[in-house]
Amino acid sequence: MRKQIVTYARSLFERGFVVGSAGNISVKMEDGSFLATPTGSSFGTITEAEVSHFDQSGKLLSGKPPTKEVFLHLACYDVHPEVQAVVHLHSTYSTLLASLEGLSDGTPIRPFTPYFVMKVGGVGVLPYRKPGDKRLGDDIRQKSAFSTLLMANHGLIVCRPSLKEAVEASEEFEETAKLWYLGQHLAIRYLSDEEMEALRS
Numbered sequence: 001m002r003k004q005i006v007t008y009a010r011s012l013f014e015r016g017f018v019v020g021s022a023g024n025i026s027v028k029m030e031d032g033s034f035l036a037t038p039t040g041s042s043f044g045t046i047t048e049a050e051v052s053h054f055d056q057s058g059k060l061l062s063g064k065p066p067t068k069e070v071f072l073h074l075a076c077y078d079v080h081p082e083v084q085a086v087v088h089l090h091s092t093y094s095t096l097l098a099s100l101e102g103l104s105d106g107t108p109i110r111p112f113t114p115y116f117v118m119k120v121g122g123v124g125v126l127p128y129r130k131p132g133d134k135r136l137g138d139d140i141r142q143k144s145a146f147s148t149l150l151m152a153n154h155g156l157i158v159c160r161p162s163l164k165e166a167v168e169a170s171e172e173f174e175e176t177a178k179l180w181y182l183g184q185h186l187a188i189r190y191l192s193d194e195e196m197e198a199l200r201s
Contacts (some may be wrong), residue, residue: 001027001029001035001163002005002035002048002051003048003078004045004163005021005025005027005035005037005163006046006048006051008025008163008164008167009025009037009043009044009046010044011167011169012043012089012170013042013043013044014044017089017091017170017171017174018043018089018090018091019090020042021040021041021042022089022155023032023037023043023087023088023089023090023155023160024036024037024069024070024073024088024090025037025065025086025087025163025166026067026070026073026085026086027083027084027085027163028077028083028084028085030058032055032190033053033054033055033056033061034052034053034054034055034056034066034070034073034074034077035052035053036050036051036052036054036066036067036070036073037052037066037067037078037082037087038050038051038052038063038064038065038066038067038149039064039065039066039067039068040112041064041067049063050063050064051063051064051183052064052065052066052067053092054066055071058070067086069097069114069131069132069199071134071136071137072086072088072136072137072140072157073075073086073088074137075136075137075138075140076140076147076159077140078141079140079141079144080144080159082145082161083147083159083160083161084109084160084161084162084163085159085160085161085162085163085165086158086159086160086166087144087158087160087163087166087167087169088155088156088157088158089155089156089158089170090154090155090156091155091156091170091174091177092174092178093120093174093177093178093180093181094150094154094173094174095154095155095156096176096177096181097109097150097177097180097181098125098150098151098152098153098154098155098156099152099153103121103125103150103152104125104169105122105124105125105143105145105146106122106123107122107123108125109123109176109180110190111190111191111196112179112180112183112188112189112190112191113176113179113191114191114195114199115172116172116173116176117178117191117196117199117200118199118200119168119169119172119173119174120148120169120176121147121200122145122146122148123146123148123149123150123173124143124145124147124148124149124150124151125136125143125150125152126139126140126143126150126151126152127139127152128151128152128153128154129151129152129154131154136151140157144176147159147160148169148173152168154182156170156174158170158173170201
């Protein structure tokens, strides 16, 4: 699993989904322990040996100390028992969308592609908090109906049953946010309620 984390992290970095030391990934193991990208690390240079391994109490078992935003990940696992992976990105268009005024839960982007409906689904919007503010964990718990979340002025959190699904949903969100931005002045054909319901069923 360490190899998968490193592989996905580097792929996201090389394709511009993250810059610098922004973003983090975690995975819940079968024994209840966790793997996560280390604090202050770059997705582009992280190694398997550096991946943080820690138990449910937060005790470090191997690797470097985990991301300082690990509490976000643990909150996701708390409210979604089926979730085995969490991806948090500051990707360009997702963060731009997260910085808009007046966003509300559900569909901050009016769906116009079937893949957004199928891979992303409903989106919860978290209030602005200073990075590292532990109240963000409580905010996530209060939005337990959503496994995809926008953090106001901050970025994107995606919680899924596998790392592959979490990464793919993150990519789909970012691509849709990019299309949304590029198409703001175009006559977009949006999906109807009936079309979206058919995709969900």
